[in-house]
Amino acid sequence: MPWKLSSEFTFDSAHVITGYDGPCGRLHGHTYRVRMELTSDRLRPSAHVKRAIMVADFKTLKWAKKDVDVGGLDHAYLNDLPDLGDDTTAEVIAAYIHRKTMERVRADLPEGDDGADLRLHVTLWETPDSSCEYWE
Template sequence: MPWTLRAEFTFDSAHVITGYDGPCGRLHGHTYRVRMELSSETLRPSAHVKRNIMVADFRTLKWAKKDVEHGGLDHAFLNDVPDLGDDTTAEVIAAYLHHKTMERVRADLPDGDDGGDLKLRVTLWETPDSSCEYWE
């Protein structure tokens, strides 16, 4: 792929892994670190610029860093997030971030562009030395 757009950010959230036999089965929180890597063979317009000069807007990749009251995951109780529920492992959260981000990226595409060349890789760190990657 000729272009790869990278964005990194953090958000703070709490969760419980229901049924976990150990400390993670109790309410606890993390400062999650996220890296979004969106690759494309072509450049496109965005909601903020109408010329074909972007893979995507950085804002689109960083949606999850917003406060939960503004549609993000910062200061959320992850077990209350639709599509996550009681399954709040790093693996499930990384897949959730991938799917929701791709929905947002595709929503910004011009008519007739299916985004078939777009590939997203999400890396989610739950701690400084424990991470999970998800891509399709």
């Protein structure tokens, strides 16, 4: 993969791990830190520039840092998200962010481009020293 696009950001959210025997079973919050790394064999246009000069738009990778009221995860109660429900571990959240990001990246692709060469690696920190990585 000749190109790797990287972006890091934080968002604040609350959750409960339902059925957890301990403090994580109670309502609590985190300042999550996310690193997105998207690799590609080639450059493409984006929704904001029609020339093939990007792996993807940074805006597309940073969707989760937006407020929950505009489709992001910032200041969300994660258990209210239909795709997460009671399963709000770092592992499940990292996979969710991966899936939703790839949906957005693919939605920006030009007609006829299936994005088969695109690979996304998501790292999610729940605390400064505890993280989870997800990729396909």
